[in-house]
Amino acid sequence: MLGAGTFRDDLGASVVVALVALPLCVGVAVASGVPAELGIVTGVVGGLLVGCFRGSSLQVSGPAAGLTVLVYEAVHTHGPAALGVLVLGAGVLQLGMGVLRLGRWFRAISVAVVQGMLAGIGLVLIAGQVYALGDVPAPGDMPGKLGGLVDLTGRAEWAAVALGAGTVLIMAGWQRMPDRIRVVPGALVGVAAATAAANLLSLPAQRVQVAGVLSAVEPLGVTDLGALASPAAVGTVVALALIASAETLFSAAAVDRMHDGPRTDYDRELVAQGVGNTVCGVLGALPMTAVIVRSATNVQAGARTRASRVLHGAWLLLFAVALPQALSAVPLAALAGVLLHAGWKLLPTRAVVTLWRTHRGEAVVLVATAGAIVTTNLFEGVLIGLALAVAKAAWETSHVHVEQVWEDGVLCLRVVGNASFLRLPKLLDALESQPGDRPVRLDLSGLRHLDHACLTALDGWARQRERRAGTPGRESAPEPG
Numbered sequence: 001m002l003g004a005g006t007f008r009d010d011l012g013a014s015v016v017v018a019l020v021a022l023p024l025c026v027g028v029a030v031a032s033g034v035p036a037e038l039g040i041v042t043g044v045v046g047g048l049l050v051g052c053f054r055g056s057s058l059q060v061s062g063p064a065a066g067l068t069v070l071v072y073e074a075v076h077t078h079g080p081a082a083l084g085v086l087v088l089g090a091g092v093l094q095l096g097m098g099v100l101r102l103g104r105w106f107r108a109i110s111v112a113v114v115q116g117m118l119a120g121i122g123l124v125l126i127a128g129q130v131y132a133l134g135d136v137p138a139p140g141d142m143p144g145k146l147g148g149l150v151d152l153t154g155r156a157e158w159a160a161v162a163l164g165a166g167t168v169l170i171m172a173g174w175q176r177m178p179d180r181i182r183v184v185p186g187a188l189v190g191v192a193a194a195t196a197a198a199n200l201l202s203l204p205a206q207r208v209q210v211a212g213v214l215s216a217v218e219p220l221g222v223t224d225l226g227a228l229a230s231p232a233a234v235g236t237v238v239a240l241a242l243i244a245s246a247e248t249l250f251s252a253a254a255v256d257r258m259h260d261g262p263r264t265d266y267d268r269e270l271v272a273q274g275v276g277n278t279v280c281g282v283l284g285a286l287p288m289t290a291v292i293v294r295s296a297t298n299v300q301a302g303a304r305t306r307a308s309r310v311l312h313g314a315w316l317l318l319f320a321v322a323l324p325q326a327l328s329a330v331p332l333a334a335l336a337g338v339l340l341h342a343g344w345k346l347l348p349t350r351a352v353v354t355l356w357r358t359h360r361g362e363a364v365v366l367v368a369t370a371g372a373i374v375t376t377n378l379f380e381g382v383l384i385g386l387a388l389a390v391a392k393a394a395w396e397t398s399h400v401h402v403e404q405v406w407e408d409g410v411l412c413l414r415v416v417g418n419a420s421f422l423r424l425p426k427l428l429d430a431l432e433s434q435p436g437d438r439p440v441r442l443d444l445s446g447l448r449h450l451d452h453a454c455l456t457a458l459d460g461w462a463r464q465r466e467r468r469a470g471t472p473g474r475e476s477a478p479e480p481g
Contacts, residue, residue: 006304006305006307007307009302009303009304009308010303010304010305010307010308010311011308011311012301012302013298013301013302013303013308013312014303014307014308014309014310014311014312014314014315015312015315016183016185016297016298016301017060017294017297017298017301017303017308017309017312018311018312018315018316018319019184019185019188020185020187020188020293020294020297021043021060021062021291021294021312021316022040022043022188022316022319023187023188023191023330023334023335023338024039024062024063024065024187024291024293024294024338024342025039025040025042025043025062025063025316026039026040026208026327026330026335027039027335027336027338027339028063028064028065028067028068028286028339029063029286030132030208030332030335031065031068031072031125031128031129031132031335031336031339032063032067032068032071032072032075032286033071033072033075033076033080034071034075034080034083034286035209035210035216036208036209036210036327037210037212037213037215037216037217037320037324038216038217038284038285038286039062039063039285039286040213040316040317040319040320041213041216041217041280041283041285041286042062042063042280042285042286042287042288043062043063043313043316044313044316044317044320045276045279045280045283045285045288045313046060046061046062046063046276046288046309046313047060047061047062047309047310047311047312047313047314047316048310048313048314048317049275049276049279049313050272050273050275050276050288050309051306051309051310051312051313052306052310053268053269053271053272053275053306054265054268054306055252055264055265055266055267055268055269055270055271055272056252056255056256056264056265056269056272056290056306057261057262057264057305057306058255058258058259058261058295058298058299058303058306058308058309059248059251059252059255059264059269059290059295059298059309060290060291060294060295060297060298060309060312061248061272061273061276061288061289061290061291061309062288062291062294063286063287063288064244064247064288064289064290064291065121065125065339065342065343065346066117066118066121066243066247066289066346067240067243067244067247067286067287067289068121068125068339069121069124069125069128069373069377069378070236070239070240070243070377070378070379071083071240071286071287072128073236073377073378074086074236074240077232077236078227078230078232078233078236081218081224081227082224082227082233083284083286084218084219084220084224084280084281084282084283084284084285085220085224085225085227085228085233085281086227086228086233086236086237086240086281086287087240087277087280087281087285087286087287088220088277088278088280088281088282089228089233089234089237089240089241089281090237090238090240090241090244090277090281090287091241091273091274091275091276091277091278091279091280091281091287092274092278093237093238093241093274094241094244094245094270094271094273094274094277095271095274095275095278096274097241097245097270097274098267098268098269098270098271098272098273098274099271101267102267102270103245103249103266103267103268103269103270104266104267106245106246106249106250106266109246109250109386110362110365110385110386110389110393111362112355112362112363112365112366112369112385112389113365113366113369113382113385113386113388113389114246114250115348115351115366116365116366116367116368116369116370116373116381116385117243117246117369117370117373117378117381117382117385118346118347118348119346119347119348119366119367119369119370120369120370120371120372120373120374120378120381121343121346121373121378122342122343122344122345122346122347123343123347123370123373123374124142124373124374124378125339125340125342125343125346126340126343126344127142127145127146127149127374128145129336129339129340129343130149130152130336130340131145131148131152132164132332132333132335132336132339133156133160133161133164133165133333133336133337133340134152134155134156134157134158134160134161134164134333135156135157135160135205135206135332135333136152136155136156136157142374142375157204157205159198159203159204159205160203160204160205160206160331160332160333161333162203163194163197163198163203163205163331163333163334163337164194164331164333164334164336164337164340165337166190166193166194166197166337167190167191167193167194167333167334167337167338167341168190168337168340168341170186170189170190170193171186171187171189171190171337171338171341172341174186174189174190183301185297187338187341190334190337190338191330191334191335191338194330194331194333194334194337195329195330195331195334198329198331198334199329203331205331205332205333206331206332206333207328207329207330207331207332208327208328208330208331208332208335209328210324210325210327210328212324213320213321213324214321217283217284217285218283218284219282219283219284220281220282220284235379236379238379239378239379239382240277240287241277242382243289243378243379243382244273244277244287244288244289245270245273245289247289247290248269248270248273248289248290249264249266249269249270249290251289251290251291251292251295252264252266252269252290254292254295254296255290255292255295255296255299258296258299258300259299261304269290273288273289273290276288293342294312298312348366351366352366352367361392361396362392364388364392365385365388365389365392368384368385368388369381369382369384369385369388372384372385394420394422395422397418398417398418398419398420398422398423398449399417399418399423400415400416400417400418400419400420400423400426400427400447401415401416401417401430402414402415402416402427402430402431403415403416403446407441409439410439410440410441411434411438411439411440411441412440412441412443413431413434413440413441413442413443414443414445414446415427415442415443415444415446415447415458416446416447417446417447417448418447418448418449419447419449419450419451419454419458420449420451420453420454421451421453421454423454424453424454424457427454427457427458428457428461431458431461432461440465442458442461442462444458
């Protein structure tokens with residue numbers, strides 16, 4: 001049972017987290033092309049339902065900016081009515097992965113790919129929210145968004161731009177305030193200031209359209225499941241499940257480093273996320289994932305147990321039901337400012353500089369992943385990044401070199417390392433550079449790995465030497481594999 005002190009700490013932290021979550025829930029929903037209320041519904045489910053699970057003690061779940069790009073593409077491609085089915089499918093897939101204990105394997109994903117994924121999401125998010133900042137409709141595809149920036153200034157509503165820019169400046173400057181003042185979240189202060197200015201000055205800026213949480217929820221019917229029949233929809237489900245799971249479990253690893261409480265059980269947390277997304281899908285809401293901003297705020301606000309994240313869901317529900325009219329006064333440009341700030345924070349500029357100095361291959365993978373996401377889409381970009389990371393790892397681990405040792409008047413060429421087809425040109429160059437008029441013995445006993453391509457090439461080289469000079473063949477080698 002919770003003690004009075006523990007509950008008091010959790011109660012205070014839950015209020016702070018709810019204040020951080022509210023503008024983000026609304027902003028992510030608007031940027032995803034769905035009613036603002038659906039973002040709050042996902043936040044409530046992430047608190048009241050997922051918050052009860054034991055996978056992670058202090059991690060907070062809800063709609064995330066990291067999924068905005070994928071959700072927007074899904075809504076644009078399959079229609080708003082199909083969103084619930086796609087989220088339901090992703091939740092069931094996450095449940096299956098958790099039951100099969102696949103959660104721990106997400107820790108094997110290259111950090112450079114994850115950082116590149118976040119950078120790509122940040123760039124796409126920024127490109128889209130620049131239009132929302134000026135109350136201008138954004139083109140549907142990335143080339144259109146980039147091309148439309150040329151004449152954006154002529155179409156923007158400058159009152160809205162001022163409100164959004166002011167929100168960004170307040171959020172950026174809020175980090176320099178004393179700790180006792182920063183207890184109030186910067187995002188809430190920025191949105192509140194922009195809302196007050198817009199309404200007091202009657203500025204011509206578009207407002208959030210709110211119809212009520214209960215009216216926005218459209219539970220799925222059996223006939224809606226037919227949307228999963230198309231291969232494109234299945235691909236979207238897989239992308240949602242994998243990206244949401246990866247973001248959740250990487251966030252868990254980061255949050256575990258912030259506190260001394262119980263460590264995250266990755267498989268249980270994956271099951272919790274699966275349950276949450278399944279329920280969100282049934283309600284037709286946005287997908288959820290663990291969110292590092294809210295989770296870090298929860299820890300920093302002094303949360304002690306998972307009660308804080310459950311209570312934060314209750315605060316969100318209370319606000320949405322009791323004060324829905326307050327959301328109708330919020331300018332869209334202010335929410336765009338919040339998401340622009342979030343997109344900027346997703347760009348790992350310092351990580352790129354550090355990696356370029358220490359591990360340039362990782363920096364290339366990071367930049368290439370981000371570029372692929374911007375030029376294609378989120379799912380294909382991540383797959384390209386993973387392929388590059390695997391190719392880089394294979395190249396770096398396939399080190400092989402040839403040692404020359406004279407033994408009883410015979411030159412022994414000892415091949416050491418990992419011989420794969422990636423290093424075959426280098427290996428053959430070293431062997432073929434040997435003069436053909438001297439006895440040579442090939443020793444492969446120093447190889448830790450020998451694939452079929454190298455084995456075939458070495459056999460061919462040895463037979464050719466035997467025919468030319470009658471030299472001995474190769475010595476024992478490991479089996480290819």
